[in-house]
Amino acid sequence: MKSAIIDQISGTGVPVRGNDIDTDRIIPARFLKRVTFDGLGAHAFEDDIAAVAAKGGRHPFRDDKYSGAAVLVSNSNFGCGSSREHAPQALNRFGIRAIIAESYSEIFFGNCVSLGIPCFSVSHDVADYILSSIEENSSMVLEISVENEALKIGDEVIAVSLPKGAKGQFLDGTWNARAQLLANLEKVRIMAKSIPYFSEYQSLF
Amino acid sequence: MGKNLYNKVFERHAVEQLQSGQYQLLIGLHMVHEVTSPQAFAMLREAGLKVAFPERTFATVDHIIPTTASDRVRPLSDAMAEEMLVHIEKNTSDYGIRFFSPENGEQGVVHVVGPEQGITQPGMTIACGDSHTSTHGAFGALAFGIGTSQVADVLATQSLAMAKLKVRRINFTGKLKPGVYAKDVALAYIHQLGVNGGVGYAYEFAGEIIDQMSMDERMTLCNMAIEGGARCGYVNPDETTFAFLKGLPYAPKGTAFDKAVLDWQAIASDSDAEFDDVVEIRGEDIEPFVTWGITPAQSVKVSETLPKSSAYKGSERQVIEEAYEYMDFESGQAIKGVAVNVCFIGSCTNGRVSDFEIAADVIKGKHVAAGVRALAVPGSMKVKNELEARGIDKIFKDAGFEWREAGCSMCLAMNPDKLKGREICASTSNRNFKGRQGSPSGRTLLMSPAMVAAAAIFGKVVDVREVIS
Ligand code: SF4
Numbered sequence: 001m002k003s004a005i006i007d008q009i010s011g012t013g014v015p016v017r018g019n020d021i022d023t024d025r026i027i028p029a030r031f032l033k034r035v036t037f038d039g040l041g042a043h044a045f046e047d048d049i050a051a052v053a054a055k056g057g058r059h060p061f062r063d064d065k066y067s068g069a070a071v072l073v074s075n076s077n078f079g080c081g082s083s084r085e086h087a088p089q090a091l092n093r094f095g096i097r098a099i100i101a102e103s104y105s106e107i108f109f110g111n112c113v114s115l116g117i118p119c120f121s122v123s124h125d126v127a128d129y130i131l132s133s134i135e136e137n138s139s140m141v142l143e144i145s146v147e148n149e150a151l152k153i154g155d156e157v158i159a160v161s162l163p164k165g166a167k168g169q170f171l172d173g174t175w176n177a178r179a180q181l182l183a184n185l186e187k188v189r190i191m192a193k194s195i196p197y198f199s200e201y202q203s204l205f
Numbered sequence: 206m207g208k209n210l211y212n213k214v215f216e217r218h219a220v221e222q223l224q225s226g227q228y229q230l231l232i233g234l235h236m237v238h239e240v241t242s243p244q245a246f247a248m249l250r251e252a253g254l255k256v257a258f259p260e261r262t263f264a265t266v267d268h269i270i271p272t273t274a275s276d277r278v279r280p281l282s283d284a285m286a287e288e289m290l291v292h293i294e295k296n297t298s299d300y301g302i303r304f305f306s307p308e309n310g311e312q313g314v315v316h317v318v319g320p321e322q323g324i325t326q327p328g329m330t331i332a333c334g335d336s337h338t339s340t341h342g343a344f345g346a347l348a349f350g351i352g353t354s355q356v357a358d359v360l361a362t363q364s365l366a367m368a369k370l371k372v373r374r375i376n377f378t379g380k381l382k383p384g385v386y387a388k389d390v391a392l393a394y395i396h397q398l399g400v401n402g403g404v405g406y407a408y409e410f411a412g413e414i415i416d417q418m419s420m421d422e423r424m425t426l427c428n429m430a431i432e433g434g435a436r437c438g439y440v441n442p443d444e445t446t447f448a449f450l451k452g453l454p455y456a457p458k459g460t461a462f463d464k465a466v467l468d469w470q471a472i473a474s475d476s477d478a479e480f481d482d483v484v485e486i487r488g489e490d491i492e493p494f495v496t497w498g499i500t501p502a503q504s505v506k507v508s509e510t511l512p513k514s515s516a517y518k519g520s521e522r523q524v525i526e527e528a529y530e531y532m533d534f535e536s537g538q539a540i541k542g543v544a545v546n547v548c549f550i551g552s553c554t555n556g557r558v559s560d561f562e563i564a565a566d567v568i569k570g571k572h573v574a575a576g577v578r579a580l581a582v583p584g585s586m587k588v589k590n591e592l593e594a595r596g597i598d599k600i601f602k603d604a605g606f607e608w609r610e611a612g613c614s615m616c617l618a619m620n621p622d623k624l625k626g627r628e629i630c631a632s633t634s635n636r637n638f639k640g641r642q643g644s645p646s647g648r649t650l651l652m653s654p655a656m657v658a659a660a661a662i663f664g665k666v667v668d669v670r671e672v673i674s
Contacts, residue, residue, distance in 0.1 A: 017523075018527065019524045020401075022500075024636070024638040024639070028645070029617045030618075033240075033283075033286060033619055035243035035244070035289060035292050051639075051646070075520050077401040077404075080434070080500075081638055084353075085334075103404065105434065107336060111354065111355075114355065124519065163368075165225040165368060168225050177366035178354075180224070180229070180366070188220055188362060188363055188364050191218070191220050195218070195231070196468050198233065200461065200464065201462075205303035
């Protein structure tokens with residue numbers, strides 16, 4: 001059982017400027033008190049949205065200019081903090097299909113892979129350039145190719161990078177690892193027998 | 206060249222290299238809590254899958270559980286919290302998973318429960334849908350925080366797709382000065398290496414200071430590895446580790462224990478082990494640290510003034526300015542003397558018995574400052590019972606602290622314990638993110654239990670060394 005192949009992603013962008021945007025900000029903890037991921041999209045960045053509004057501004061996630069965006073653009077260490085999958089789930093349910101930023105927290109990156117959301121890395125200057133381009137022209141379409149690790153905006157093609165492993169997973173439809181893991185379940189059981197703490201000392205519960 | 210613990214344990218558990226280049230890693234222990242698991246069990250049900258190794262999985266409830274006895278009466282008054290509790294009860298019973306529940310007196314923060322029961326052991330691979338799973342690395346285990354889809358992976362296959370990390374050894378040399386604790390050591394390495402300095406790495410904590418540390422202290426240190434961006438952190442198992450485990454309910458018994466010790470010694474890093482990077486931090490340079498901003502790296506020594514934003518450039522400067530604006534602090538001001546409204550002692554960082562002992566020494570015979578709300582929230586029911594048996598709860602109550610039941614509480618405020626408005630909280634937890642403690646505009650200053658205790662007494666940030674001397 002494979003998941004869909006993910007290669008071409010296109011859509012408009014939404015700029016979320018800043019470093020170290022943590023998952024508590026992407027989806028505040030109070031929205032974790034639910035037994036499903038349903039409806040999370042409406043609460044993405046809720047506290048940031050309110051804080052910006054209180055100062056008379058408008059957060060990009062509530063700005064009509066950016067409505068319908070599929071590509072989120074940010075700066076460094078995006079998605080740091082809590083391992084909550086609720087964060088990429090909220091973004092995904094909001095409509096985000098790909099992220100471009102300077103860097104990511106690893107757990108967040110991994111969670112995005114398992115939901116089929118590629119997270120591309122670019123340098124600080126390139127991130128800044130893309131952010132400014134979107135801010136200037138919010139209806140501009142970003143066309144991303146996983147295969148070519150390239151972003152096309154207007155006539156311009158910009159290199160974006162994706163680690164080899166994740167790239168392969170999106171291109172061959174194995175980004176949801178569960179099918180592969182399940183196929184090896186027998187090997188897992190055999191290996192468990194060879195590990196002393198599994199077999200010799202005890203069974204835990 | 207010898208091998209380090211990370212590589213030994215990883216290789217022992219690597220089932221196969223996957224197409225992606227990642228490895229399928231066998232997981233020795235899976236821990237489950239109520240917030241990140243209901244959707245994973247739903248995924249299992251939807252796919253008609255079983256839990257592959259229920260006997261290597263345990264669950265508890267920590268995030269949403271109220272911490273006053275009256276609020277814990279079922280059904281919980283918060284219908285959503287009750288629903289989550291019902292789900293974890295049903296899921297664990299349907300799939301035959303051991304549940305450390307309030308009813309059986311074993312409930313607590315998942316990262317406190319595993320170690321105190323002797324479930325967390327050296328050489329294990331451990332996973333939990335919670336980023337502070339890194340805590341368990343204190344025992345010489347590889348312990349990873351994972352997302353909910355991966356929780357479902359581990360439930361269904363007792364394995365995970367994992368990339369191999371690089372290993373950075375952080376050597377803590379010399380000695381700690383009096384009044385400096387494991388929490389300060391943690392804040393110090395995050396301050397030095399940054400919140401994303403550890404991306405792509407496992408951190409090995411070593412050196413004289415670590416050798417001298419108790420297991421509680423090592424857990425505090427490893428707990429915060431994730432705040433430094435490292436996927437996991439660990440300490441090599443030694444006599445301190447073995448002595449801690451001996452006799453605990455789930456630790457091996459009798460000759461099995463002796464045999465296990467031999468294996469645990471064998472998986473420790475060799476004396477000539479290779480590392481991808483080595484960093485040295487001098488114990489003498491560490492002082493009590495306090496965070497002033499909105500990331501755990503935005504901290505200062507308590508004697509220092511807040512950094513000038515003009516010293517930073519580009520996006521780093523933006524973060525600093527954002528932090529000043531949110532916290533309503535000014536560059537150049539002293540951290541000492543900042544008034545606090547709430548003091549919180551607890552969490553998986555500093556919610557174990559020794560943390561309360563240290564705080565009790567500071568507050569004994571004194572009283573919480575007028576207008577300050579102070580909470581002492583033991584990390585587990587076992588911690589609470591032990592402290593009560595020794596009368597330590599009384600020191601907190603006499604000093605005007607609220608003495609609570611076990612849970613995550615104000616670490617992330619998914620239960621009724623929350624900051625209000627712009628309140629400032631001196632907290633022993635691990636995150637000072639915007640809104641983390643339940644008020645979207647609430648403010649958090651992270652520090653050691655001794656420093657939080659001192660702040661409670663004085664109603665402001667003080668240097669605990671001046672108080673205890
Ligand atoms: S105490 Fe805080 S950091 Fe630890 S598991 Fe609970 S919420 Fe997470």
